[in-house]
Amino acid sequence: MPPALTHLAEAAARGDDAALTSLVRLHHDRVYRFGLRVCRDPFDADDAVQEAFVKLSARPDVVADPGALSWLMTVVRNACSRLMRPFRRERRALGEADELAATDLSPEAALARWQLVGAVHAAIAQLAEPYRAVLVLRDLEGLTGAATCEALGIGEAAMKTRLHRAREMLRDLVQPKT
8 A cells, every 4th residue: 555545544544534535535436336337226336335435434444454445345245235226227328428439539430339338338237246246346447356356255266267257248248149
């Protein structure tokens, strides 16, 4: 952990609200993205992330731990399991198109790319939770294998197996049937 982050975590662990707020700001976007993908519902993701940070504020021992991000992901995953509502996915076509637009892409290429990203997101949403969670943490959030194992509470062999199967399922769902 970088020295500045260590100092911030120690201050938050001692009860410094400003330091805790800084830690929340530091991790919120990443934890929310994970919650959104796991819960599949923005309202449930908000609730799960809020629950995780409330629990974090009550646990100074976790705040100072370098694995706090993995701990947050675990709390969010568990909260999403409890909060899971029927899946209702609303596409934000304009928002996604803006994120994907690149200045050097032709309109046709940008549309094809947007459609591919939409297909990948829809395919990820179809994966069973154990496979979706490991895929999101490793491939989308970029966590290390060890951090993914810790966040999911599984061993390395199980994580690797789930990740391999998730990638295969994703490939099968996205590739056009011939």
